[in-house]
Amino acid sequence: MSVMLPKFPISPEHIELVVTRFYAKVRNHSELGPIFANHVHDWPPHEAKITRFWRNAIGIERNYDGNPQRAHMAAPDIQGHHFALWLGLFDETLQDSLAPETAAAWSALAHRIGRALKMSIDQRDAPKDAPPRLF
Known part of the structure; x- marks a missing residue:
């Protein structure tokens, strides 16, 4: 296995803590909760997979x-x-769970990933003859 340099200092335990706290909030969210409930039927394996992600x-x-x-x-x-x-x-979960510098670094990474995923969804849902949106 090759040696990896993390993008910012954080322990695996803190990653698991954030994921667990975040999904507790998601399950109770009025709009996101039902969407996740449509797709996640067994929370512990899902949270473990996202922790690995x-x-x-x-x-x-x-x-x-x-x-x-x-x-x-x-x-x-x-x-x-x-x-x-x-x-x-x-972001709320990060701020409540981590030191400010670590929360900010992880948030920046999450926002980059979120922008890419949103762009894919926006393209998927755009009219077939619409030009691609590049933002």
Whole structure:
């Protein structure tokens, strides 16, 4: 296994804590909760998978085998405006759970990923003859 340099200092335990707290908020969110309930039927394995995703994205380990873009694209009830809600809850969770510098670094990464996913969803939902949106 190759040595990886994380994008910012954080422990695997803190990643798991953030993911657990975040999804507790998602399940109670009036708009996001029902969408996630349509797709997540067993929360512990989902949270474990997303914890692996973030460990991979942050650069702690390479143990994630999913495709977030494909998963989001296959869910017609996920719409572009949901990413602002998702990121708002995620930022709130980061700020409540981590030191400010770590929260800000993780938030910046989440926002980059969120923009890319939102762009894919917006393209999916655009009229077939519409020009691509590049923002």
